[in-house]
Amino acid sequence: MTKKISGAEFPLAKIFSSDFDYAIPSYQRPYAWTEVQAGELFSDLVDFFTKEKDDTYFLGSIVLIKEEGKPHAEVIDGQQRLTTLTILLAALTTQFSGELRADFENYIREPGRASQGLKPKPRLELRERDRQFFADYIQGLKLTELVALDPAQVDNESQRNVRRNAEVMLQRLKATFGEDTDRLCEFGAFLVQRCFLVAVSTPSQQSAFRVFSVLNSRGLDLLPTDIIKSDVIGSIKQVHQEDFTEIWEELEVETGRDGFAEVFGHIRMIYAKEKARRSLLEEFRERVIPKVGSAEDLVSKVVEPYTRAYLIAKHCQYISTSNAAEINALLKWLNRIDNSDWLPSAMQFLAEHENDAAYVHFFLRKLERLAACMHICGYDVNARIERYATLLRALDRSHSMASPVEAVELTAFEQSALRRVLQSDIYLMTARRRNYLILRLDSFLVDGAATYDPTVLTIEHVLPQTVVEGSVWATQWPNFSDRILWLHRLANLVPLTQRRNSQAQNYDFERKKKAYFGGKQGVSSYALTTQVLNTAAWTPAVVEQRQADLLEMLSTKWELAET
Structure with a gap:
């Protein structure tokens, strides 16, 4: 069935009315606007109010999961603006008294109408962790008490932002309008009548996220983990939700948002044991959640231990x-x-x-x-x-x-396949595969004691790819088939920490060792290269023996059976 997407432009008088009952889902990020964004919004609004007498001001768009005809609206995009506008309206309302105050308070709280089945309640509910704080101080119009709080004693960053932005709004209103209540009322009327938001609504969660991604390409898109969090935390008894939310968010901070999403992809693999064929959200809901007893177990027995294990493995x-x-x-x-x-x-x-x-x-x-x-x-x-x-x-x-x-x-077949590849033309592998093998071999030679920076690694041939007739190389390697056989094999390759030198690549062996392989100091960071520097001559017999020695080292360290 097609999910209907509707979008319309509404003045704030309509946005903050009984037509909309906003809830910020628990998977949303906390309120993050600082005094910088709040101050910019106030300045823009006052500037427009002062200079434009009749035109309308566009505040952007919000994206909601909302069924047509029903006020409940889950905010997918727009919580920062809705929260800040609520703070501004609350600061404005506290400047009035009597009927004027009651009038503006209606935009902050639904006063309730029994004849229409409407109960008194705030028009906007923040995330569970900040909801009561916001309701008490902002929507309860206790801004003086809020500003008097010591920021260090406030629970979290989101609530500190609410406190500071309320303080900013009060200060800016006072500085702009002073005691001029009539002018302040005109500004309030401008806010609710001439400032517009576009509300995009759809009853489908997936559709709402798709719209959000398109409209908010500059922002940080919601990840599947955000929605899984909503499913999971929402299933936990309310009395324990804050504790489990805190565990979840701590894990997300430790891994980073993208890392946390990666963890969930790996958890899906642990449970599904096959390649993903659909979205992570769908597969996690189908392949993981039903196999875990409860939402509490999913957090404490799956997400938490696997995230800890991920951090150990990923960060060594x-x-x-x-x-x-x-x-x-x-x-x-x-x-x-x-x-x-x-x-x-x-x-x-x-x-x-x-x-x-x-x-x-x-x-x-x-x-x-x-x-x-x-x-x-x-x-x-x-x-x-x-x-x-x-x-x-x-x-x-x-x-x-x-x-x-x-x-x-390793199975016998895998060991045999690896042995065949180790004896092949290693240089012709992709750089990632080739570099891994050569550095791993080098580490085996020094018993794992070395550290490596692959960003400055180049792999070079000892016997050059081009042998000039009449050169020392041509004399030492007269048989063309020997050159072809050993050119790209493991024994003829050395790792270097310098850029390629096209001229030095064709030097004779002694000059190559001194001027190229040894670098400026005449020594190398790599055991493989040091071995070559300590070799007197580079002949087919030397390379053949070296190949046997290196393969023996790999076979020993990786425990490869003889074929």
């Missing part, structure tokens, strides 16, 4: 009295891989076994080998997800250090 922050350095080094290598498909497995394992440092070390050593194998062998996303799904299913079963999970081990 495992803490333990044993194996911590080795574990964090493995996590750094996993984070160098050009996809994050390994993260759900790491998150599930860490969430359940974080306190068993020996088992964590074992598992991550095997996981890095598995991830590296798929990365170096060029597995596509479907093959990777299928492979990790096998591991995730195994992680659901009972396992421990005494009886470790077997699915994290």
Whole structure:
């Protein structure tokens, strides 16, 4: 069924009337306008009021989830303006008395009419955490008491913004109109009669978010996690909602909004164990939420532990009295891989076994080998997800250090495939795959003690790609087939921390070592390159032996069986 989208321009007298009953959903960000935005709004309004006697002032648009003919309106976009306008109207109302005050108070609170079934209530309800504060001080017209509060004693940033903006509005009204009540009333009439908002309404949540994305491309779009938060927190008993909201928002702050959305994508994979086919919101609602007992359990037993595990894995922050350095080094290598498909497995394992440092070390050593194998062998996303799904299913079963999970081990086929790739033309791989392999090998040579900056990495050939006839290279490598065989293989490649030097690439071996591979200091940051600097000659026999040694090192460290 098509969801009807309607949009119309309304004066504030209509916006703040019984036709609209605004609620800010819990997933919305807190009230964030500071005195800068509030002051700008006031200045713009006063400037227009002073200079334009008849024209109308456009305040922008708001996006609502609202059924036609029903006042309840969930605010998807526009809470900052609606909240600030309410503060301004409240500040204005406090300047009046008698019938004039009662008249303007109607724009802040629904006075109620029993004959129409209308109960007295505020026209705008903020998020649960700030709702009562706003109702008491702003909508209760206790602005003098509000301004007198010590900002340091106010609960949160949102409420401090409300307090400060109320203070700004009172100060600016006093400075602009003084004691001139008639002029102040004219300004109030301008606000409610000549200032307009466009209200875009639809009864469909998805449709409202789509409209919001189009109209508010400059802003920060709502993420699926915001809506999931609304579903989850809204299902928790009200007495506990604030506690769980605080946990949720703390996790979001720690991960960042985009990181938090990534966490939920990984949680979806942990539960679904297959590639996503629809939106995260749809799949999370279908594949995760029904499998968790309650909303409280979803926060405390799923979102919180998996987010903590994500932060450990993503930021390499495992803490333990044993194996911590080795574990964090493995996590750094996993984070160098050009996809994050390994993260759900790491998150599930860490969430359940974080306190068993020996088992964590074992598992991550095997996981890095598995991830590296798929990365170096060029597995596509479907093959990777299928492979990790096998591991995730195994992680659901009972396992421990005494009886470790077997699915994290490389199969005989995977070991054989990796060996074949290691013996192939490594230089012709994509840069990400090639660089990972060479730096990982270099780290094995120094037993993991080195740190690397891949942003300044180049991979160079020792035997150059172009051998000039009559050169020293041509004499040492007379057989063209030998050059082709070894040119792009692992043994003939070295990592450097400098830009390519097209001229130096073709130097003879001794000059290349001194002028290019050794850099200005005559030494290298890389063990692989240092080995070459310490080599007397570069012949086919030397390269063949070096290839065997390097493959043996990789086979030992990655525990690859002989084929």
